[in-house]
Amino acid sequence: DTAVSQTPKYLVTQMGNDKSIKCEQNLGHDTMYWYKQDSKKFLKIMFSYNNKELIINETVPNRFSPKSPDKAHLNLHINSLELGDSAVYFCASSPIPVPPLRGGARTPYEQYFGPGTRLTVT
Amino acid sequence: EDQVTQSPEALRLQEGESSSLNCSYTVSGLRGLFWYRQDPGKGPEFLFTLYSAGEEKEKERLKATLTKKESFLHITAPKPEDSATYLCAVQGGGSNYKLTFGKGTLLTVNP
Numbered sequence: 001d002t003a004v005s006q007t008p009k010y011l012v013t014q015m016g017n018d019k020s021i022k023c024e025q026n027l028g029h030d031t032m033y034w035y036k037q038d039s040k041k042f043l044k045i046m047f048s049y050n051n052k053e054l055i056i057n058e059t060v061p062n063r064f065s066p067k068s069p070d071k072a073h074l075n076l077h078i079n080s081l082e083l084g085d086s087a088v089y090f091c092a093s094s095p096i097p098v099p100p101l102r103g104g105a106r107t108p109y110e111q112y113f114g115p116g117t118r119l120t121v122t
Numbered sequence: 123e124d125q126v127t128q129s130p131e132a133l134r135l136q137e138g139e140s141s142s143l144n145c146s147y148t149v150s151g152l153r154g155l156f157w158y159r160q161d162p163g164k165g166p167e168f169l170f171t172l173y174s175a176g177e178e179k180e181k182e183r184l185k186a187t188l189t190k191k192e193s194f195l196h197i198t199a200p201k202p203e204d205s206a207t208y209l210c211a212v213q214g215g216g217s218n219y220k221l222t223f224g225k226g227t228l229l230t231v232n233p
Contacts, residue, residue, distance in 0.1 A: 004165075031219070041207065043166070043223040056218050090165050096219050108154020108173045108213055111221060113165035 003027050004114035006091050012120045013081055021076045021117045023091030031055075031096040032074040033111060034066060037088040049074055050096060081121045088116045124149045124214050126224035134230045135200055143195040143208055143227045151215025155193050157186050158209040160226070166209055200231045 004025045013019050025032060033056075034046040048056035052068045063079045074091060091114040127146045135141055147155065154173040158166035170179040172188040179186045183204060185196045195208055207226040213219055 040225065041160075042225050043209065045220060045222075048218065048220070056220055092165075094219065106151070106153045106173075106215055108156075108171050109219055110154075110156055110168050110171050112168060113158075115165050116163075 004091055004093055004112055006089075006114040006117050008117060009115065010118050010120075012122065014122055015081055015083060017081050018077070018079045019081060019119070020078070021089055021091075021119075023074050023076070023114060025072055025091075025093040025112075025114075027093055027095070027112060029093040029095050029112075030071050031094045031109075032068065032071075033092040033094070034074065034076050035090040035092060035113075037090060037116070039087070043090070047074075047076075078119075081119075083121050086119055086121045088118050090114055090116050124212055124220075124222040126210055126212055126222055128208075128210050128224035128227050130227060131225070132228040132230070134232065135197075137201055137231055137233050138199050140196070140198045140200070142197070143229070145193040145195070145210030145224055146191060147193070147210075147212045148191075149212045149214045149222070153213040153215050153219070155188055156211045156213070156221065157184075157193070157195055158211065160207045160209055197229070200229075202231045202233050205229055205231045 031050045033048045037043045047066045049068045065077045067075045092111040094111045096109045125148045129144045157169040160166045170186040175190045209226045211221040211223045
């Protein structure tokens, strides 16, 4: 009954290859994220989807393309992998309402993370 | 741009030796400040949400507090199982609910 799950756990591949990481959440949340955690453990947001609509895209190379087939899934496809793509990638979900509230109450919404996918590009 | 600075980068304690971790932040219209725990090889685990100055939250040996500029995570009589990286994040008032994380504090508690 894992809340946020990712596959695979480890991914080793060569430069130039294309790979995908899958994420699923069973929390009933409408908003999902992809984060990258580098070798210095710094966690940085890449993308956010709210009910299958892209709402955050943080200056990520267009070799990275998120795909959300439904609100419980957010997959990450990476083309032409480079050495610098090696990192741990985390998926997360949050109970942010749809559509996101604009103005009004400033309710905070926590995020729940998956176990991570360690990507190694050789 | 929202910023989060955590200190110290690493902290080594003896079992039972209480201490505090610091999280300083600048954010446009704080919606919430979050504390997470991350164990090696695992994803961040949500601990607390704070959203108004003066607020305090407790969970077992952990207590989080919030001021207008910083948050503290107090660890009382820690045990070796409290060893982990503790991450602080802020969520600003924008409509995208983005979280900005600090670089974390690596806590090691020796028996």
